């Protein structure tokens with residue numbers, strides 16, 4: 284089978300560079316282009332000091348990439364992600380977005396554009412398996428305790444607060460009638476952590492998920508990318524896109 288030819292937006296960033304390092308060693312993927320603003324014109328491998336990524340050109344936009352591609356993956360920032368994803372859809376690429384902070388109006392414009400072209404777009408708040416498991420536990424705890432406190436902490440460079448993961452969890456809990464409050468912390472020294480707290484008479488229960496390396500996201504990105512090639516429509520849930528992730532034996 285021919286590999287999925289992909290363009291990676293934000294490839295020089297903290298998350299995009301880890302995703303590039305992961306995808307280049309996964310079977311079935313070929314990175315044919317990368318997008319990044321400030322270092323555009325460079326070679327991704329040279330910029331990241333990563334031999335396996337040599338020969339991948341870094342451009343300022345998706346439109347500038349000459350190579351044929353099937354999929355655009357984005358880890359940039361919200362405004363850029365919407366405009367780069369729109370360019371990608373216009374070129375006939377499917378789109379997988381990890382970037383957070385995209386508002387619902389922009390998301391629905393992307394969904395409409397994908398539907399018009401019979402393509403697929405996914406905006407996934409968190410690609411780490413542990414985060415999905417925590418969400419499942421949080422929903423169970425919410426149903427039992429009726430009220431949940433979500434405490435999320437990230438590094439200080441994170442632009443959006445609360446995080447996309449926390450907002451997604453809040454929406455899911457509220458849809459089930461659970462009272463929920465979200466608390467966001469931005470602090471040096473932390474990468475990404477989310478705690479779910481419930482309390483009852485004489486007891487407190489917490490479920491904590493921490494990302495200690497951005498390598499946590501690579502396998503989920505690869506799985507979602509593969510699945511996205513076989514479907515059309517709009518997705519915001521990694522577990523819906525890849526149900527095998529949470530399937531019980």
Ligand SMILES: NC(=O)c1ccc[n+]([C@@H]2O[C@H](COP(=O)([O-])OP(=O)(O)OC[C@H]3O[C@@H](n4cnc5c(N)ncnc54)[C@H](OP(=O)(O)O)[C@@H]3O)[C@@H](O)[C@H]2O)c1
Nearest residue numbers: 293295296297298319320321359363381382383408409410
């Ligand atoms: N879904 C998930 O599981 C997950 C996990 C981790 C992070 N994220 C999200 O991923 C996003 C990126 O996070 P990060 O920490 O990796 O950020 P980062 O280190 O600041 O990297 C951002 C990247 O986007 C590029 N970029 C920014 N604006 C651009 C534009 N207008 N055109 C082209 N490229 C542009 C930057 O290139 P220049 O510096 O050259 O502009 C850089 O390569 C955030 O929204 C974060 O919340 C999601």
